[in-house]
Structures are given as structure tokens and as C-alpha cells.
Amino acid sequence: MADPRFFSVRGPFTLARLADISGAELVVGDVERTVFDVAALEAAGPEDLSFLDNKLYLEAFTGSAAGACIVGAEHRERAPAGMAVLVAEDPYRSYALAARAFYPEEAEGRGIHESAVVDGSARLDEDVVIGAGVVIGAGAEIGRACGIGAGTVIGPRVVIGEETSIGAGASVSHAIIGARVLLHPGVRIGQRGFGFAMGRKGHLKVPQLGRVIIEDDVEVGANSTIDRGSGPDTVIGAGSMIDNLVQIGHNVRLGRGCVIVAQAGVAGSTQLGDYVALAAQAGLVGHLKIGAGAQIAAQSGVMRDVPAGAIVCGSPAVPLKQFFRQTAVVSRLAKKRGT
Amino acid sequence: MADPRFFSVRGPFTLARLADISGAELVVGDVERTVFDVAALEAAGPEDLSFLDNKLYLEAFTGSAAGACIVGAEHRERAPAGMAVLVAEDPYRSYALAARAFYPEEAEGRGIHESAVVDGSARLDEDVVIGAGVVIGAGAEIGRACGIGAGTVIGPRVVIGEETSIGAGASVSHAIIGARVLLHPGVRIGQRGFGFAMGRKGHLKVPQLGRVIIEDDVEVGANSTIDRGSGPDTVIGAGSMIDNLVQIGHNVRLGRGCVIVAQAGVAGSTQLGDYVALAAQAGLVGHLKIGAGAQIAAQSGVMRDVPAGAIVCGSPAVPLKQFFRQTAVVSRLAKKRGT
């Protein structure tokens, strides 16, 4: 059960209702049976709903005391006796839908905290929640039902769409932010990019005259940094998910639904098509084009364009099959000559 | 000498007292000789205590003007004339003990700054020091003698143990923090993890219903990020040391005394045994088990479980010996075929 200090649970729901909410099919169990909470397989009890999405946890599934579980069709026969079984095409997605019913997102706090410093020319739409010590600059526009966490600084004339939520201690400048965006604590958006002319008599800063455009439904993880463009804008496409400690350089363009995992970085002016996935600690040099749906493995270093749909790995990155061959051949040679 | 603007020195101490404090044996020098400060080998003068711990600095040792020095037994004969010599099994540890006597940790400031925003339902124990602009949410509990740096945000119902110190501009939510913990400036604890069901019609966020548990005596470096669990908790074991810009994903469990060096990352649900060391910029994929005492070299990318006590290196990571062989064989082949 989630710690009630931090989370408040809704419900209960019948299995029939949960099947409906989650888009899963109840194949074992009574439609009227009541479920009170969600829990991981090992922690779940008879009143909880759980899920199996990763074969690594198959044993936990077969030994689970969960009252009900969402699984793929291939595992339904492995369910222990007494467990209600809901079969879903994408069990994790179905679980997400059910869990969101038990734990809908709720903003903490109400109204504008008296310690916030909101410039008189800023425009705050209805139902905004502004935390303690927040600073909102001149001419900024904060959309309906936005929440701004304590200590966050919104620069002059920044525009933020409806229902966007920003964590504590973040800063946003030179940016246009869409609706339903989630920026985590410590995010840095809109500072000048790393643009200068190198020279032995001193590096010369180049004015950075673009903005950061964050489209709707984007998430940006804690302490990640997105520099504004140098002239063109830096653009994060709708629905993209960016994890913690990610670096996005100036003029980068992400398509829709991209996924950038923790500590990855994208250098200036590189463009990602829709639904590109960049795994943890990977890096893309500047001025590349990464085609739609391409996948970049963790710690890869990409120095050339990647075609749509390709999977690349390694530093320097090569197609995945080639990477496996390279790894295998080096391993074999090392064994042969090893002592 | 440490800059008196930033540090105030205690003492002086006799060599006898320093031998006692540091657990080192005075093998050369007068027990009554007085030492006034600590300093690095190259900066130390006749009234300073220094130490030699790394062979790279042997030359600095033999040429040092330090009045006294803590060294391993193997180097004692190399001490210059006139230097008092203290022999220790672990010279760096003994130096640490001595240096802590000269420079004990002291909190700056006193009491609760008038600009702090402390919710009326929060409980602050005695001797807490709360900096300017700090925000403490409803129902939070701050233990005896804690220090909270300026501008830091403590979320509702967070619990913090005794003598814990948090730097400036940090944020903590959904967390239970132990005693004598040190969180550096900009640390982000407890935000929702990177949990969503991917899909071409849009990624769907999964509620993150766990907490962050930080046990006693943990240190977390500047701007590091620790996400809360998705259902299970994220747990940082007692005495673990985490450097700057480290990413810890949801549900990760660190054992006791783990060491995670700067810019390393641990993906979701991976478990580290006691005293695992993860060097800088290394990465662990999710759902792994890393055995107690394992060591992961810098920049390694670990994709499989690592047994207790193993040392692995490379991306993908292999046992250290195998890594050296691989490196050697590739180097040899490259020379052969090179032009």
C-alpha cells in the first residue's frame, strides 16, 4: 500500500470496472470482486491489483498473493490459484490506466502563496497554484490550472499552457511551454547555449537569440537542461519524455513522442524524428539527423546520421548486429591469446 | 593554511595528542611538539601536519617542509630530516581523523530565518537551523540539530532524522531521511520516476507510488537526482556515498556503504549489495543484481548481473582481466595493420 502520508487512494473498484478502465479482459475471477489498491507482485495482498510485464518477475508472479493481476495472454496459465486474472495486450499500459484510477494526479496546495513574487504585469489564469517563494517575471503568462513549485523562477514573458506543472527550484526563461507539460524539480530551460567562437586570444560569446519551444504533454526530468536556440528555436516535440540529468543543446529539434533516458545528451542543431529513443548516457554529436523511430542504445556515441527505424549501439555507434559481431570477435580473440 | 574567511581552525595539538586522535604511531619526533594546522605536502610548513597516501606524491613528500607527516610504514625512511613521522596502516584515514580535530563540522547560522516559510503543522525539533527562503511543507518532521540550506524545499510530510544537513537550493519530497545524512546543494529527492507505458498513440504515465528511503550517514552530491519508487521504495543504504550529478532511478536499492562516483547512473529496480563501488560515468541498466563488494570501473556499461566481489570494466562490461586482454589484442592488431 502506498504510504498514506504521501498518497491518497481512491476506490475501491470492482474487477468489472477495472477491466473496463484498463482495457484488459477478465478471464479468471468474479466481476463483482472488489479491489482496494495496486501493489507490486511481491507486496500485493488479496485486496490488491498487480501486474506482470517483465519475464524477470515471472517467479514473483507465480508466488504472488495478489488478489488480481494484469498479465499477457502467454502467462495467464501460470497464475496461482485464487488470483483473478486480467489479460491485456500491453499489461503495463493497462496497469497504468488502473493505477491512475486509484491514484489520480492531484496538485498540492491552492492559490498563490503570499511569499511568491509575481510581477504586476504577469497574467495568471484561473486555478493556478503558485508555491512559496516562486518568482514570476514581467509579462509572463501562466495558463489555467498550472502548478508552479516552491522556489521556481519563471522569466519575463515566458508563456505556459494549461495544466502544466513545474517542480520546485526550477528555472524557465526565453520559452514557450505547452499544455499538460511536466517539468521536474531543478530543470533549467532557456539559458543561453554553449555558443562562442573559439580563439587563442579568447573565446567570443555569440548571442543566442532563439527560444525553447516545449510542445504539449512533454515531461522533463529533474535537473535536466535545455538551452535556448542560437537563432532558430530549440524544440521539444509533443509527448516527448525526457529523464533526469539530460542535456539538450541549442537548436536541437525533437519530434513527437521521443524518449531520452537519464544522462543522455544531444549536441547543438541535431534533429530527431518522431518516436526516437535515446537510451541512458548516450550522446549525439551536433548537426545530425536521426530518423523517425530510430533507437540509440545506452552509452552509444553517435557521430553520423541514423536512418529511420535503425538500431545503433557503441561508441562510435554502428548498427546493432554489427556491434554484436564486433563484441563477439574481440571477445574470441582475447580468449585465444589470453593466458 | 585554510582561508580563515571560510574555515576556522582549532588546536594546536601536540604530536602525542595527534597520534592518539589519528590512531597513528609517532615513530620520529618529539611527543610534545606542537602542530597548528593541516596542509598538503607542497603547501605545508614546519607547524603543519600533512600526509602521504598516493605514490604519485612521493617526491612532494621527500621535499616537503611539513613539520609532521602521516605515512605508511613503507615510506617512513624517505621522510626528510626534521620531519616528525607518524606511521599509520591507512594514512588517509588517520589524516582524516586529525583534520577533523582541527576543523570540526560546524553549521553556519542559528535558528529559523524569518524569511523561511514553515507550515504550521510541520514539527521542528530543537536546535534546527533553517536558512533564508526555505520552504517546509505541511506535516514535515525535521529532527534535532538539522540544518536546511537557504532556498531548499522540503515537501509535505517528509521526515528527516537528527543532525542531517541539506545544502542550498535542494528539494526533497516523498522521502524518509535518516540521521547524519548530508545532502548537497541542488539535490533532487523524491520526484516521480521515469515510469510510463510507451505507445505510438502517446506515452502513458504510470503513477509512482513509492518513496525514497535514505538511511543514516548517507551523503548525496550536488545536483544528483534520486527518484521515488514506483510502488516499492527507492532505498539508499546506510553510510553510502554518492557524488555529484549521479542518477538513481526508481526502485533502486543500494546496500550499506556503497560508493557511487560522479555522473554514474543506476537504472530502475537494480539492486546493489553492500559496499559496491560504481566509478564515474558508469551505468547500470535496470533490474540487475550487483553482488556485495563488486567494483564497476569508470564509464562501464553493465548489462548483466555482477557476482559479489567481481571487478568489471568496459561497455558492455566484462571482468577486468578480460577487458585488459581485449584492449591489448585490439591494440596489437591495430599496430600490425596500421600504416
Next chain:
Amino acid sequence: MADPRFFSVRGPFTLARLADISGAELVVGDVERTVFDVAALEAAGPEDLSFLDNKLYLEAFTGSAAGACIVGAEHRERAPAGMAVLVAEDPYRSYALAARAFYPEEAEGRGIHESAVVDGSARLDEDVVIGAGVVIGAGAEIGRACGIGAGTVIGPRVVIGEETSIGAGASVSHAIIGARVLLHPGVRIGQRGFGFAMGRKGHLKVPQLGRVIIEDDVEVGANSTIDRGSGPDTVIGAGSMIDNLVQIGHNVRLGRGCVIVAQAGVAGSTQLGDYVALAAQAGLVGHLKIGAGAQIAAQSGVMRDVPAGAIVCGSPAVPLKQFFRQTAVVSRLAKKRGT
């Protein structure tokens, strides 16, 4: 055109004046022609000045509607009809000079915000701009015309030189900062370094008694971290440029004009000569000496000293030529044995 919400443009300027400002030679076009703005090649219109610096954008150049363009001599013949052409030895540098004329740096805001908490013993020189919620500790000294962004925390007795600018939500302690330094939002300067004696009975913290010295004209990117020295100082040489999410360990010394790209890290006590370039996500282990002008490629892992002027690549890093040979030989072998 830059978004007037965020940038205000000066000018217009004649081509003669722009040639003068930028140090470029007007080889095609009327000296009296007037230019109103700068823009990227693809966005520029007949009243805009653009530049070509990267062959990747040659096509954009030949198709550009820009009224004037700064190019290298080798491309001048490719300019489309009607475009005024300015030839420069370093087109990016010349563009920077021109762009700075159109968009000089300007501090937002004036004076000391009433919500700032400035200790009575701090000394603020004339024309400082202190944002909302800023905290300035006892005895700190802030030089003439400095700007401190909202929510930033300056520790006791920190010294900051003239015309230095610090972004929002940063923290600085135990540091002496030069003139014309730019610290981006979320930067963490001066916290204790990762210094402890490891031990199975618990790791023992070693007092960190040095400072951070940042010389003149340094830039430090968003959310980067620079730890104070352990006894010696951590020093960032004049004119060095540090990108976002970079880690600089205790006692590190950077020479003049070093460039450290995003997510790179330098471990404790390593020394970089003048004008060393460390590309993105590269790492240097501790206690190294990197010679002046050396270049470390992206994602490299450097475990040995690097001589002045060398270019190294790979993890572990080797000279660039050797890296290319290694990559080539592995690629060839993998193809031979591949299926």
C-alpha cells in the same frame, strides 16, 4: 527575427559599419546598404545578415534569401545573386561580433529586490542587480554591476568580481569569483568535494579545506558542479568555457581558455594546461596532467597523462590515429566472421 518578447534589437547598421564591427571585408554589395537584424541562413530575409561556417549548410547558403552573409573566402563565389558578401577569416567569430552589435547583453531588472535577504555585513558595489529571493551571506563582497538571478544563494564571505552575472537558482560558497564571469542557472560552486577514507567500518569524511577560484571571463553552464579543494584550491583558469552538467572535482586546475563540453567530468587533482578541449561526456580520472592544447574526444575515458597538443579518443583513450585504426580493424574482423 528574434522574438521581441525576449530580445530587443539595436541597429540598423550599414554594411560598411558591419564590415568594420566584424572585421570582415565587404567584397560584394553596396557599403551604404542597411541591415536590420541577424538570422540563420534558412530564416534570413533581404534585410538580414547571416553567416556560413559549416559546410553542412552550404546548400542553405546557396539558397538563402539573406541580404548579406559572412563567409570564408572559399565559398564567396557560391553566394546567390543579390546577396552582399562579407569575407572573413573566421566567419563565426565575425558573425559573433556583428550579432553582439545588434543584441548587446543587457541585465534584466534594476537594484536590489525587496525580497532579497542580504546580510548587513555584505558589501555590494554600485549598480548591482539582485533578484527576488536572493540570499547573500555575511561578509560577502559583490562587485560593481554584478547581476544575481532570482533565488540564488551566495554563501558567507564569497567574493565576486565586477560585471559577473549569475543565473537563477544557483549556489556559491567557499569561492572567489573573478570579473565578467557568467554562471548559469543551477550551478553549484564550492560544496565539499567527494573526499573520504573508505573503510568497511564506515567511510570517514575528510575535511575539505580549500576554495574554488574562478578567474575572469569564465562561463559555467547550467547545473554544472565545481567542488572546492580539499586543501589546495580548485581553480578554473581565465576565459575557460564550461558547458551544462559538467563535474569538476576537488583540487582540479584548469588553465586559461579551456573548453569543457556538456556532461564531461574531471576527477580530483587533475590538471589541464591552457586551451585544453574536453568534448561531451568525456571523463578524466584523478591526478592526471593534460598538456596545453590537448584535445579529448567525446566520451573518451582518459586514464593517463596526455602530452601537450595531443588528440586522444576512446575508452581507454589512445591517440586519435590509433583509435581510428582500432575501430577499422575491429570492423573488418567483424565483417569477415559475420554471418
